[in-house]
Every structure is written in C-alpha cells, then in structure tokens.
Amino acid sequence: MSPPATGLFPPILCTVDVVLLTLRERALCVGLLRRDAAPFIGVPALPGGYVHAQEDADALATAARVLDTKLGLEAPYLEQVATFSGPARDPRGWSVSIAYAALVPEARLDSTAKGFSLVPVAQLPQLPFDHGSIVEVAVRRVRNKSVYSSLPVQFCGERFTLPELQSVYESVLGESLNKVSFRRKMDELNMLEAVEGELLRGNAHRPAQLYRLRPEYRRQLAWSERGIGVG
Amino acid sequence: MSPPATGLFPPILCTVDVVLLTLRERALCVGLLRRDAAPFIGVPALPGGYVHAQEDADALATAARVLDTKLGLEAPYLEQVATFSGPARDPRGWSVSIAYAALVPEARLDSTAKGFSLVPVAQLPQLPFDHGSIVEVAVRRVRNKSVYSSLPVQFCGERFTLPELQSVYESVLGESLNKVSFRRKMDELNMLEAVEGELLRGNAHRPAQLYRLRPEYRRQLAWSERGIGVG
DNA sequence: CGAATAGTGTCTGTTAGACATTATCGA
DNA sequence: TCGATAATGTCTAACAGACACTATTCG
Numbered sequence A, B: 001m002s003p004p005a006t007g008l009f010p011p012i013l014c015t016v017d018v019v020l021l022t023l024r025e026r027a028l029c030v031g032l033l034r035r036d037a038a039p040f041i042g043v044p045a046l047p048g049g050y051v052h053a054q055e056d057a058d059a060l061a062t063a064a065r066v067l068d069t070k071l072g073l074e075a076p077y078l079e080q081v082a083t084f085s086g087p088a089r090d091p092r093g094w095s096v097s098i099a100y101a102a103l104v105p106e107a108r109l110d111s112t113a114k115g116f117s118l119v120p121v122a123q124l125p126q127l128p129f130d131h132g133s134i135v136e137v138a139v140r141r142v143r144n145k146s147v148y149s150s151l152p153v154q155f156c157g158e159r160f161t162l163p164e165l166q167s168v169y170e171s172v173l174g175e176s177l178n179k180v181s182f183r184r185k186m187d188e189l190n191m192l193e194a195v196e197g198e199l200l201r202g203n204a205h206r207p208a209q210l211y212r213l214r215p216e217y218r219r220q221l222a223w224s225e226r227g228i229g230v231g
Numbered sequence C: 001c002g003a004a005t006a007g008t009g010t011c012t013g014t015t016a017g018a019c020a021t022t023a024t025c026g027a
Numbered sequence D: 001t002c003g004a005t006a007a008t009g010t011c012t013a014a015c016a017g018a019c020a021c022t023a024t025t026c027g
Helices: A059-071 A131-148 A151-155 A162-173 A179-189 B059-071 B131-148 B151-155 B162-173 B179-189
Strands: A013-024 A027-034 A048-050 A077-086 A095-103 A116-120 A159-161 A192-199 A208-213 B013-024 B027-034 B048-050 B077-086 B095-103 B116-120 B192-199 B208-213
Touching: A013 A059, A013 A077, A013 A116, A013 A131, A013 A151, A013 A162, A027 A059, A027 A131, A027 A162, A048 A059, A059 A077, A059 A095, A077 A131, A077 B077, A095 A131, A095 A151, A095 B095, A131 A151, A131 A162, A151 A162, A159 A162, A159 A192, A162 A179, A162 A208, B013 B059, B013 B077, B013 B116, B013 B131, B013 B151, B013 B162, B027 B059, B027 B131, B027 B162, B048 B059, B059 B077, B059 B095, B077 B131, B095 B131, B095 B151, B131 B151, B131 B162, B151 B162, B162 B179, B162 B208
Parallel strands: A013 A095, B013 B095
Antiparallel strands: A013 A027, A013 A048, A027 A116, A077 A095, A159 A208, A192 A208, B013 B027, B013 B048, B027 B116, B077 B095, B192 B208
C-alpha cells in the first residue's frame, strides 16, 4: 500500500541472470562470463544485467538481450527458473534476480567471446553473488524436467540420430538408459520426424536414421506421463 | 553495466502476489481480497504488496508478511511459482511481481477478514492486472506437482484419514483414483504416520485410521517416481 | 441383522527392461 | 568376411487397476 521507493529508501535493484547450459563431451556445462564492472570485476559469473524498463518487453526479453549483446547468441531456448532476492545477495543493496535457463547445442556457442568460459557443473568454482545457488537450482530443474519431457533435445543440433539423442539424455540424467524403452518413449512422444538423409559417411557400421524436432515442439516441450529414464 | 534507475527513469515496481489456494466442498478455490487502494480500488484481486527492502529478508518473507498482515494467516505452506513482469501489467509502470502459491486447509481461513472472498478457480471472474494469468499458472503448477508429490496434503488439517486424503487428491487432479493403487503409493512415499486415535463417532460404518504428516515432510514434498494418478 | 464405508487379497492386462536377432555400413 | 553399431523382435518381471472379500461401526 505504501508507494514504492520515494526517495526515502533506495530502489530495489532489478536484474536478470542467465544459466547458459550446454553439453560438452557428455558433461553438462554452464557458461560464465568474466565481469567487466564492479562489483567482482574480472571474476567469472553468470551473464546478467539490469532490467531496462525503457527497452525490455519483460524479463524474458532482458534475458534474450543479455545473451545476444554479451555473447552474440540469438533466440536460444529460454525458460524462467526462479527468482532470487534479498539484501545480502548483491553488495549494492536489496536486489531481485529473475533467473533463466538457456539450453543450447555446444556448436552454437562462439567461445571466441572475450572472457567467456564453459565449466562442467560438476566442478563449479566458487561464484560471486548467489550465482552458485542459482546454477544449482537451474540444473536441478533441468534434470527433473528431463525425466518427463523433451527438454534435452534442446542440446542437440537441428538434425540428430536416436543414438545421439539417447546419449544426450543419459548425460543430462546421469544414468544409462535402455535402448528399446528409450525408442518406445520417443515414438510415443511423437515429437520427432525422420529426415530422408542418413548418417553414413565415415562410420564403419550401419548408418543411423536422422531425425529433427517437429516444428511445434521447438519452443514447447513434449511430456511423457511415466517418465523416460525412471528406475 | 548501466546503473539502475538514476533519476532519469522511474524505478521498477517490485511486488509480490499470493495465490492463496484451498479446497472448499471438493472445489479448488482461490482467495481474493477487495483492493483498498488505487489502482482498481474496491475490486477483488490477489493479496499482494510491495517488497519492503527495509523489513523483508527476501520475497518469500514479503509473501508471508502479506498473508499475515492482510489475512491474519501465519506460516502457511508457501512456494514460489513464477515472476511476471512488463510495462503493461500494472498501470503504475514497469513492474515485477514475484508470485507465490499458498496452500492451506479451509479451516485455517478466517473468512471474517474484511473484503475477503473465496472463489472456485473453475469460475474465476475477470481479475485486475494480470492476476488471471498468475492464478492460471499457479493452478497448473499445483495440479502438475500433485501428480507426483505429496503437495495436496497441504490442503488437509493436522490429522486426516486415507479416504479423506484420496478425496483431496481427486479434487485437485480432477479425476477419480483407484483405492488400492492410491494406498500403495501413500505407503511407498512413507510420508504418513498413523495416529492411535480413530474416526468413529457418528459414522454408521467402520471407523478409519487417522494419519498425520511426518514432521520432515511438513515443508518438504515427498516424490513418487511414477505418479499417483496417472492414466 | 443390514447398511455403509474402511481396509486388504488377488487376478489380470499393461509396461519397461533384458536379451537376442537381424540390418547395413567400411575395411 | 569381419567388426561395429543401428534397429527391431520377443520374453519376463514388475506394476497398476479391477474386483471381490473381510472388518467394524451404528441403528
């Protein structure tokens, strides 16, 4: 009921942080960017920034702008994870950070961006602010959703084979899956369509069928009722 | 990068809205409060308020304070749902609302609070701001989680019988459940403990065993891998 | 005793995983 | 032909739901 910051109190800092996730050599990795401003200047942290009321349509747009501006990454799969808040998480004052997870194939990452690094979430260094907690929550969310949905396909490129996709699921879930069951699930989900090319070149074995995600599932997840890799 | 609102731009409004949910006569209902200030003064809306940087430890504390102050509701089950943002959702300007769901047994609601009303989510009126979307997202979240977790016990009082709990699950999920399977699941989840009293008085049939939630699951959910009411 | 609901035993169809078999490439 | 991996067929164990049966109360 009392009006917002009227001059008596400093305004609440409103920011967005992005947990950029990808798979590198079957390891789930998060993208960090060396900070170019205080506080924690020079320290690797989650890419993020202030919400710009004058240009952002909403916080999702802020996340997209941050990725585009700082990493040249356009239109990745983006999903809100949670919002972190409090007086202590940022030394500048009481702050709110709306956290987003971005899932991209490794090939889409231009690691030439200055100060960018990709580190396995299993060997995460100490991070400034509460970025360690943010990564933890984002990774848990992605793993949980991956059990029941098509989320991991976001780590694949445009075309991929079923063995590749199974390996991606296994990497994200951290357990090996039954091939027959996995294929049955992918068939039930009905989210893939075969491409008429094959993976033949250079492999001394039977080539695998190439698939692509049906267009309607590019931004929306397909859900499995009973789970994909449930013991 | 650029500092926050420096005077050139108005600060971003930082608020919390609470989707207070309960079951009344087997219908999922949301609690609305007639607004006592502009904008939309006099209109029923979600209970909410500004984040008070000087007194709230985080946004969860804001939600708890709002419920306590405006409805006299202490220590309900509270869970962050999502954050809504943008220039148009609040006529006062670019705003952020961190939405929380509160799940309480109907008996804990003191409906004597002035301007309070409980309406079934199936017959929700037009709501101010984007409160309609917020309720929709919160309800969807609660229903989805209820398939795999102990979340619906939050709608029960301290002691309850298994037939009661099953009815609660059925009301939330909107489908009837198999009695044997339901009891097997509750047993597997191992979140309940029998109380040595029974429900006998006044019922012309076999009394039901009373249960209570094990203390460790009062704030934390128990999860079922394969789902509780999956067709 | 009968009505009513609580609680349990058991059967069966479905599903998931293990294993085996066939297919198709390169060398 | 052999080695390697893709793709599929089939068997079995586990699970969920249907149904029936027993238990315990009130009137």
